[in-house]
Amino acid sequence: MQADIAQATAEQREHRRRLPSMRGRDRGLGHRDAALMAKRLRALRHEMMEEVLQGADVICATCVGAGSEQLADLSFPLVVLDEGSQCAEPQALIPLTKGCVHAVLVGDHFQLPPTILSPDAAALSLSLFERLMRLQVPAALLQVQYRMHPALASFPSAHFYGGRVRDGVTALQRPAPPGLRWPSPLQPIMFLNVHGQESSGEGNSKANSTEAALVVRVVTALLAAGMAAVDIGVVTPYTAQVQLITRMLQRMPPNPSVLQGGGRGVTSDARGVEVKSVDGFQGREMEAVVFSCVRANAQGQVGFLDDWRRLNVAITRARRGLIIVGNTATLMTDPHWAALITNLQERGLVTDTRAVGLNA
Known part of the structure; x- marks a missing residue:
């Protein structure tokens, strides 16, 4: 089948090359033949795809893709739905209605729900996963985490999961990122208290230039100490x-140095550092994460930072080190943020730029 497709593709390419030189009736017939060749090629590819799918033991698809024309004739007696808590219920139902007998939903309803932009569809923010959890359908908790340094995992486990999540890695397996003067060398987490001021951007979005400048200094320090850009995430x-x-990092002078990490060439250029929203980082991880909280105002308004699930996602992306940049006075008006900051204060992990050597 692959040989047939390769031959048909070569014939089509050759025909297209000759088509501009054809004239009159030959040109009209040439266009007709081109259309027939394209149709035959599509049919061959469709036939090959059907052959592959029919012989497959496992098919991976998005929820919406499970309802595509290519999979129309297939049924799925066993469905494993990953990221089930972030999937809107109508999406989840697509694979489940294709002959499903057994279903396994994998997710975490203590993290962010489906993203629903329309106020008229707000009810869809309740995922099928969370609906089943509320109905007390039997569920199993994966109780061992293998991502984070134990010092990073202690607060989320205690505050969000009732202390039920244990550590499958040791502190020695997650050494603190170099380049920063950590308040406690055995606990690679710090809250940098910043007295900046938020400002409004497009569409009521918020920015904080003081925090942004400090984030760039933190990233610069990590890179200068030998961390690769691909190992640092800004959230x-x-x-x-x-x-x-992103603009501030893009303005940094290019760094031509290349670090050899794990057998792969990786740049230490600041412009290679990934910057994303909390929502965009769900499901991801980085060796070091810098989290800019943004909100800083006299009214103590935290906006949608009051969603404890967003906090949970933000502080559980890092493997080896977490730096939170924010304004404690504003954030502590929210009970979940107050719990985090109080916990870090008790552990001596709330500090300022001077104490950790990050003065401008």
Whole structure:
């Protein structure tokens, strides 16, 4: 089948090459033949795809893709739905209505729900996963985490999961990222208290230039100490702050040095550092994460930072080190943020730029 497709493709390419030189009736017939050749090629590819799918034991698809024309004639007696808690219920139903007998939903309803932009569809923010959890359908908790340094995992486990999540890695397996003067060398987490001021961007998004400048200094320190850009992630709740930090990093002078990490060539250029919203970082991980909280105002308004699930996602992306940049006075008006900051204060992990050697 692959040989037939290769031959048909070569014939089509050759015909297209000759088509411009044809004239009169030959040109009209040439266009007709081109259309027939394209149709035959599509049929061959469709036949090959059907052959592959019919012989496959496992088919991977998005929820919407499971309802595509290519899979129309297939049924799925066993469905494993990953990221089930972030999937809108109508989407989840697509694979489940294709002959499903057994279903396994994998997710975490203590993290962000489906993204629903229309106020008229707000009810769809309740995923099928969370609906089943509320109905007390039997569920199993994966109780061992293998991502984070134990010092990073201790607060989320205690505050969000009732202390049921244990560590499958040791502190020695997650050494603190170099380049920063950590308040506690055995606990690679710090909250940098910043007295900046938020500003409004497009579409009521928020930015904080003071925090953005500090984030760039943190990233610069990590890179200068030998971390690769691909191992550093900057996370922030607001699109305007994502754009501001991205612009500032893009303005950094290019660094031509290449670090050899794990057998792969990786750049230490600041422009290679990934900057995303909290929502965009769900399901991801980085060796070091810098989290810019943005909100800083006299009214103590935290906006959608009051969603504890967003906080949970933000502080559980890092493997080896987490740096939170924010304004404690504003954030502590929210009970979940107050719990985090109080926990870090008790552990001596709330500090300022001077104490960790990050003065401008």
